[in-house]
Amino acid sequence: MTKPQPRGDGSVDVLDGRVIRLGARVVCDAWESDCPYRVQTHIHDDHMAGFETSTGLQDLIMSPATFDLLVAERNAALPYRDNIHRIPYGEPHDLDDGSTLLLQNANHMLGSSQVALTLPNGVRVGYSGDFGWPLDSIMEVDELVVDSTYGSPESIRRYSQGDAESALLELVFERLRHGPVHVVAFRGTIERVVQVLAEVTEPIMASEGLIRTLSVYRQNGLALPDVEDVASDAGRHAEALGRYVRLYTKGDALGNAEASGTKIVCRAFSRERPVETFSDRSHRVGLSNHADFEETMAFIEGTGARRVVTDNTRGHGVELAFAIRERWPHVKAEPRPYSA
Ligand SMILES: [Zn+2]
Incomplete structure (x- = not known):
C-alpha cells in the first residue's frame, strides 16, 4: 500500500512507489485504489507496478503499440478486456468526468507516451513518462511531473x-x-x-x-x-x-x-x-533512450509549465528542481517524494 504523505499544493504529485497522480482520478504507471483510470506510459518493468491489479479494477489507457507489446510479452488475455483503451498519439480521449486525455510520442521506446490531461476546470496537467530526445512534439501543460533520470547537471553527454x-x-x-x-x-x-x-x-x-x-x-x-x-x-x-x-x-x-x-x-x-x-x-x-540534463531542461521549457514536480523516485529530483528554480525563477519546482 502507498504510505500517506503530505499532499503537494497542486493537481499533480508523485507518491511513494512512483504513483504519478494527475488530478483526482488519473494515475500513471501505478495502481491506486481511489483512482478509476490508469495510464500506462510504456512497458519497462519499473513502470508496471500493480498492473495485474489495475487490469481487474481500473480503466487502462495506453497507446496501441504499448498494448501490442504487452500482449506479446505478458498476457495473451488482454485483447478480450473491455476496460483497456488504445488511444493513438494526438487523438483526444474524453473521460467520464469531463476531462480530456492526450497521448504524444515520448521517443523512449515503441509506444512510449507523454500524458497530457485537461481537467474539467481547464487546468492542464501532464506527465513526461520516460522520454528520449529529440521529440516531434512536446505537450503544453500548466503543471508537469517530469522524469528526472538524468536530472543532475552532471548528466550532459558531449556526443549525439x-x-x-x-x-x-x-x-x-x-x-x-x-x-x-x-x-x-x-x-x-x-x-x-x-x-x-x-x-x-x-x-x-x-x-x-x-x-x-x-x-x-x-x-x-x-x-x-x-x-x-x-x-x-x-x-x-x-x-x-x-x-x-x-x-x-x-x-x-x-x-x-x-x-x-x-x-x-x-x-x-x-x-x-x-x-x-x-x-x-x-x-x-553510449546508446540511451533517455534525454540528458540539458535535453530534460529543454523539454520542461517546451511544456510551458509554471509548476513542475520532479519525479524523485530514482534520485536526481532534488538537483533538477534546484536547477529549474535557478534558471526560471517564475517556475515553482519541487521534488516528490521528498526522499528518494
Ligand atoms: Zn523506461
Whole structure:
C-alpha cells in the first residue's frame, strides 16, 4: 500500500512507489485504489507496478503499440478486456468526468507516451513518462511531473545519439573480424541496435522472446533486418561458424560472452565520448533512450509549465528542481517524494 504523505499544493504529485497522480482520478504507471483510470506510459518493468491489479479494477489507457507489446510479452488475455483503451498519439480521449486525455510520442521506446490531461476546470496537467530526445512534439501543460533520470547537471553527454549509433556500427564491424559479437541493451534500446546493424551481412541472432518483440516493432512500421532464433538450425549453424552478432536483453542469459567473442553493452555512461573500451573484448557504447540534463531542461521549457514536480523516485529530483528554480525563477519546482 502507498504510505500517506503530505499532499503537494497542486493537481499533480508523485507518491511513494512512483504513483504519478494527475488530478483526482488519473494515475500513471501505478495502481491506486481511489483512482478509476490508469495510464500506462510504456512497458519497462519499473513502470508496471500493480498492473495485474489495475487490469481487474481500473480503466487502462495506453497507446496501441504499448498494448501490442504487452500482449506479446505478458498476457495473451488482454485483447478480450473491455476496460483497456488504445488511444493513438494526438487523438483526444474524453473521460467520464469531463476531462480530456492526450497521448504524444515520448521517443523512449515503441509506444512510449507523454500524458497530457485537461481537467474539467481547464487546468492542464501532464506527465513526461520516460522520454528520449529529440521529440516531434512536446505537450503544453500548466503543471508537469517530469522524469528526472538524468536530472543532475552532471548528466550532459558531449556526443549525439547519431554519434553513438555510428560508433556502435563501426565497432561491430571491427570486432566481427575477430569472432562473434555479443550486444547487450535494455528493451527499447536493443531494437535500435537492430536497426543500426541493418548493414551487417553476418547473421544477427536473438532469443525467441526478443524475436517476438521485434515482430511487434515490424507490425508498427519499423524496418528491421532479419534476426535468427539462436535455437533454430540456421542459428546453430551460424554459431558453429563463429561469425555472428548475438543480441541480449531482459530475460536473456548472457553466459560467458567475453570468452567466445566481444561483449558490447549499450548504455549511456561516459559524458565525453560514445565508446568506452575496457579490453579488446569488452566495450560500452553510449546508446540511451533517455534525454540528458540539458535535453530534460529543454523539454520542461517546451511544456510551458509554471509548476513542475520532479519525479524523485530514482534520485536526481532534488538537483533538477534546484536547477529549474535557478534558471526560471517564475517556475515553482519541487521534488516528490521528498526522499528518494
Ligand atoms: Zn523506461
